[in-house]
Amino acid sequence: MNGSSDKSSFTTRSVVEVMQATPASDGDGVRLLRVFGGNNLARFDPFLMLDEFGSTEPRDYIGGFPPHPHRGFETVTYMLEGKMEHRDHMNNIGLLDAGDVQWMKAGAGVIHSEMPRQEEGRMRGFQLWVNLPAAEKMTAASYRDIAAADIPAYNLDGVQIKAIAGTLQVNGKELTGAVQGNSTQPAYLDIHAGTEATELVAVIPESHTALIYVYEGKVAIGDQRTGIQARQLARLSPGQQLRLSLEAASRVLLIAGKPLGEPIVHYGPFVMNSRAEIEQAIADYNAGRLVG
């Protein structure tokens, strides 16, 4: 760095890994695409999993996700199309409609169901898992529905951006998402290119993990202009700015957050810091003590 304010002096993020979303089944036979998740999660810190679900075939989604537990992290469900109903042990009932987001902190424990409220038509969306710091894993569960109308929407040079979470600067404009104040400082944008190819430059804290998931179209990332296609995830290097060239009509998620740097032990619906804490979660669930 030479201290110049020249834009070219900023370090630009590059693609360090490309992952292909792979078909998987979860819940009661719901067919989805797992973008990442499972093991070796440290490089995605603070994120733990990203699923894309989408089908016009009711048999692919109608089984839903009957009651199941979580402990130790947050789940973020973002619906693009269709209707999903959430019910939990705290007696929350929420209907997620197209464009809505549900941000749930499992904390010490939640038992919930996520069931389709449609018998035909297209169901489409994403679920992201965000880790909690050790100090917050055993805090009380909480749940928040954010209606589509309450998610800030921006138009930057013909690109439509929905700011679900975080605060970051894109093409010189500060975008403020609906969700703020979490310790992992998550940023979550849904970006839709318009009818022309467009370049965005985003400023994200240099050391934060940054991911780009392309769900329609094609983009090029960084000074090397690495091409990323639909159903691919790009994990990016650290850097002071992100250069994203979108082909016309491309649709991508930009997800970024502050790494926790703590041990991650993942077993099914539980994500803790040690094997002993996982064993405790299983024992608590089996004894009916996971919640309340």
Ligand code: MN
């Ligand atoms: Mn769940």
